[in-house]
Amino acid sequence: MSIRRPLIAGNWKMNGRVADGAWAQRFRDSLTANGTDILVCPPATLLHLFQGLFAGSPVALGAQDCSPEPDGAYTGDVSAGMLKDLGCSHVIVGHSERRDGHGEGDDLVRRKAGAALREGLTPIICIGEQLKDREAGIAIETVLAQLAGSLPEASADDVVIAYEPVWAIGTGRSAGPDEAQEMHAAIRAAWPGDGAGRLRILYGGSVKPENVAALMACPDIDGALVGGASLDPHVFARLVNLSS
Ligand code: PEP
Numbered sequence: 001m002s003i004r005r006p007l008i009a010g011n012w013k014m015n016g017r018v019a020d021g022a023w024a025q026r027f028r029d030s031l032t033a034n035g036t037d038i039l040v041c042p043p044a045t046l047l048h049l050f051q052g053l054f055a056g057s058p059v060a061l062g063a064q065d066c067s068p069e070p071d072g073a074y075t076g077d078v079s080a081g082m083l084k085d086l087g088c089s090h091v092i093v094g095h096s097e098r099r100d101g102h103g104e105g106d107d108l109v110r111r112k113a114g115a116a117l118r119e120g121l122t123p124i125i126c127i128g129e130q131l132k133d134r135e136a137g138i139a140i141e142t143v144l145a146q147l148a149g150s151l152p153e154a155s156a157d158d159v160v161i162a163y164e165p166v167w168a169i170g171t172g173r174s175a176g177p178d179e180a181q182e183m184h185a186a187i188r189a190a191w192p193g194d195g196a197g198r199l200r201i202l203y204g205g206s207v208k209p210e211n212v213a214a215l216m217a218c219p220d221i222d223g224a225l226v227g228g229a230s231l232d233p234h235v236f237a238r239l240v241n242l243s244s
Pocket of ligand 1 (some may be wrong): 011013023056095164168169171172204205206207226228229243
């Protein structure tokens with residue numbers, strides 16, 4: 001039995017409307033208690049609504065990004081303190097869609113993760129190689145360099161790492177369990193300082209009910225960051241129910 005509790009996190013990306021509030025009740029009704037920590041990260045516009053809908057349930061609330069700065073003159077940004085105020089316990093930072101689509105680099109990701117920690121939020125720090133890196137045989141060194149650049153000073157208990165190979169995100173092509181396990185073991189071995197055995201490392205990239213059990217059976221895979229399959233309440237609940 002692992003010392004690490006499994007964590008399944010749903011990343012809705014830029015999807016969802018207020019009318020989707022019924023999602024929460026359908027999801028809650030389809031869950032069976034299995035000792036897995038459950039997190040839903042809707043867009044910022046729905047955090048307040050979902051805070052109320054998840055109250056008193058085992059489902060925790062997370063955000064998809066935060067500013068590296070505290071409150072102030074940063075038009076359009078959302079601070080970690082604001083997310084905490086809305087009941088978030090976690091925030092995703094460094095997702096590849098922000099790294100690639102918004103030019104975010106390791107240094108900014110590290111500062112965002114640090115801002116989250118200062119507010120008592122757990123940052124889910126995303127790292128992952130492009131297809132060209134894997135084809136060139138440099139996947140592990142690429143990911144470990146991202147890890148080193150994106151990590152603020154933190155205890156292994158206070159952060160979550162999400163390994164998300166970019167070529168597997170939203171493509172339907174997941175990494176195989178052996179491929180993912182190899183990377184997760186390398187990430188754990190590279191953790192600076194002590195506590196590596198307590199570090200939770202999620203896999204992300206086309207996780208669905210059909211492949212979650214095989215991934216979760218790997219010794220260094222502690223959960224999943226799920227995009228597309230988290231949008232349907234019944235599919236996501238099935239995935240969570242199959243994860244341990
Ligand atoms: C993600 O959004 O982090 C993700 C892994 O997406 P998908 O599950 O759709 O590949």
